[in-house]
Amino acid sequence: MVKGFCQQYLDEDYEQLSCKMVEKLGRKRTVPFMSGKLEIWAAGIIHAIGTVNFLFDNSFEPCVSVHDICDYFGTTQSSTSQKSKLIRDMFKMSHFGGEFATQVSQQHNPFNKLFSVNGFVVSANFFEEDK
Numbered sequence: 001m002v003k004g005f006c007q008q009y010l011d012e013d014y015e016q017l018s019c020k021m022v023e024k025l026g027r028k029r030t031v032p033f034m035s036g037k038l039e040i041w042a043a044g045i046i047h048a049i050g051t052v053n054f055l056f057d058n059s060f061e062p063c064v065s066v067h068d069i070c071d072y073f074g075t076t077q078s079s080t081s082q083k084s085k086l087i088r089d090m091f092k093m094s095h096f097g098g099e100f101a102t103q104v105s106q107q108h109n110p111f112n113k114l115f116s117v118n119g120f121v122v123s124a125n126f127f128e129e130d131k
Helices: 002-009 012-026 038-052 066-073 077-090 103-107
Strands: 114-117 120-123
Touching (some): 002 038, 002 066, 038 066, 038 077
Antiparallel strands (some): 114 120
């Protein structure tokens, strides 16, 4: 189900991440999607990955709405959002990082040029010479 959605609306990066999440959920001691509707789980997976990768922001590509996800899977926005939150909490997902970040999200991560020096967070630009 997630592959079909990604092929129709998203890209290969989202498809790989979504399949990876399905596999990780399937390896849990108690497989979460063995209870409840599979459509809600599939919609929740897309929503969770989309949330941390700004899928719903028009300035990012690809972009879809929560309504598009719910229409495709035949789910309600509240059940999709609840399942998404459960998944994000389960895998400790957040913006700009982690194993479920798209390549585009990783490239545009504003924290990529920050590092710690003696306990202080410093931008790499601080050390660049004036040109």
